[in-house]
Amino acid sequence: MSNITKKQLEEALKQCLLQxxxxxxxxxxxTEACGISRMTFYYHFKDIYDLVEYSCEEDGKKALQNxxxxETKQ
Known part of the structure; x- marks a missing residue:
């Protein structure tokens, strides 16, 4: 369940950045966008910068996998 919450927060951050x-x-x-409490946010991340770092790492992993x-299809 924790990965789901992290992904929700990552997506909420990206949506907020568009606005x-x-x-x-x-x-x-x-937290309002995800329908979770602030305590839940802090359970997963120490601050918003920690969430940004997580988001960048996840995007990097996706880019490398792609x-x-x-490369393997060529």
Whole structure:
């Protein structure tokens, strides 16, 4: 279940970034978008920057996996 919550928070962050600058996004914005408590957010991440780091790592993993798949098809 924790990976689902992390993914939800990652998606909420990306959606918020489409609507307002990073420095205007609050933990409350993210938790309200996911329907979770602030305590749940802090169970998974120490702060919003930790969520950003997680999101970047996940996007990097996806990009590398896509590259490997593309290379193996050639």
């Amino acid at each position: 307002k600058p990073f420095d205007k996004i609050t933990i409350s914005d993210l 590259l490997i798949i593309k």
